[in-house]
Amino acid sequence: MTLTSVMYHYVRPIAKSRFPNLKGLELSGFVRQLDYLQSTYNIISPEHFLAHLINGERLPDRACTLTFDDGYRDHFDFVFPELMRRNLTGFFFPPACAIRDKSLLDVNAIHFILASSDDQTTLLRDLKTECMAAGMNPAQWDAYRNSVNVENRYDAPEITFVKRMLQRELPHQMRSSITKTLFEKYVGITPTDFCTELYVTSDELREMMANGMYVGNHTYNHVWLNSVSKNEQKQELELSQDYLSSLGVPSDNWVMCYPYGGYNADTLAILRTMGCVAGFTVKVGTANLATDDPLQINRFDTNDFPQ
Ligand SMILES: [Zn+2]
Known part of the structure; x- marks a missing residue:
């Protein structure tokens, strides 16, 4: 059956x-x-x-x-x-x-960051800038770039990398605060107002x-x-x-x-x-x-x- x-x-x-x-x-x-x-x-x-x-x-x-x-x-x-x-x-x-x-889920904030970004190279660069500002060093960034699996059925590798970093690779505190910053920059709505819409x-x-x-x-x-x-x-x-x-x-x-x-x-x-x-x-x-x-x-x- x-x-x-x-x-x-x-x-x-x-x-x-x-x-x-x-x-x-x-x-x-x-x-x-x-x-x-x-x-x-x-x-x-x-x-x-x-x-x-x-x-x-x-x-x-x-x-x-x-x-x-x-x-x-x-x-x-x-x-x-x-x-x-x-x-x-x-x-x-x-x-x-x-x-x-x-409470706006980070996973949804990430979807709308991606939907509001026209170009994956800029988004990847912004993610790197935010990671550096949060205390990551370039060698650590390179290690993430080399180790995160970017295979995915539907998305380009850069997009999958950004998603995985923000969804689970980065330390919890860092990924929440970077997601918040990128959401404000790219989507430009307060998370609470966006919840009502979403x-x-x-x-x-x-x-x-x-x-x-x-x-x-x-x-x-x-x-x-x-x-x-x-x-x-x-x-x-x-x-x-x-x-x-x-x-x-x-x-x-x-x-x-x-x-x-x-x-x-x-x-x-x-x-x-x-x-x-x-x-x-x-x-x-x-x-x-x-x-x-x-x-x-x-x-x-x-x-x-x-x-
Ligand atoms: Zn779900």
């Missing part, structure tokens, strides 16, 4: 927006992709998926689920109405801190849930779970569950989505004790529900299908 899951992030009319260079899915492409998926697969509801996992309810052949990561306003403004029009439902995974605390609200999530959409755990601070201690993992997962309970998400038989696809054996052990029944990864492929661990479900990216 196979399941094809599709992962989405930004879905909006990008070309006409203030950020025409944003890496994301053009709304018209999303609409065409739904046509394609509906003609090729049976898109099942989160409710049906959970009934399969909990009670063994049968799934149709070529079952497919739609998953939307990171709690973007795009999902309320564009995805939700389009799914409603088609009588479809999907899974939505907002990081709690972004919605509840209006993320859904709790009320919007409630409205989506009332219409059959599933809202699940994506940790509190959108962390790589495999890079923090077991205690910290537990805290991230519990804080997110607390937030989701305030929205009315049941505290048993719930669904997880690992930020950046990061998890380890500790994560799985914690999730089993917390009543989690399924976890979406970023490992590319179809899931075999008869044999795969439901806490480690493969997903395709939207870019793997016609748009």
Whole structure:
């Protein structure tokens, strides 16, 4: 019994927006992709998926689920109405801190720095200048340039380097403060104002849930779970569950989505004790529900299908 899951992030009319260079899915492409998926697969509801996992309810052949990561306003403004029009439902995974605390995730700040920069050479130079100002020496910079893996399915090597440096290579304090500086320079909006523009609200999530959409755990601070201690993992997962309970998400038989696809054996052990029944990864492929661990479900990216 196979399941094809599709992962989405930004879905909006990008070309006409203030950020025409944003890496994301053009709304018209999303609409065409739904046509394609509906003609090729049976898109099942989160409710049906959970009934399969909990009670063994049968799934149709070529079952497919739609998953939307990171709690973007795009999902309320564009995805939700389009799914409603088609009588479809999907899974939505907002990081709690972004919605509840209006805290702009560094990963999103980085996306919009990249979207606001016309030229990767200048951006790379600005990153180097900021690193030097923060106390790095040229030999250390060269060591990063030589050691950071810049292979990526979608981005140019310079872009991947900037992303990786700001996402995880630099010491935590340094990468947060450099991201903030570059965000102010390139995007020019205060992070708090930008949050209002970027993320859904709790009320919007409630409205989506009332219409059959599933809202699940994506940790509190959108962390790589495999890079923090077991205690910290537990805290991230519990804080997110607390937030989701305030929205009315049941505290048993719930669904997880690992930020950046990061998890380890500790994560799985914690999730089993917390009543989690399924976890979406970023490992590319179809899931075999008869044999795969439901806490480690493969997903395709939207870019793997016609748009
Ligand atoms: Zn995410």
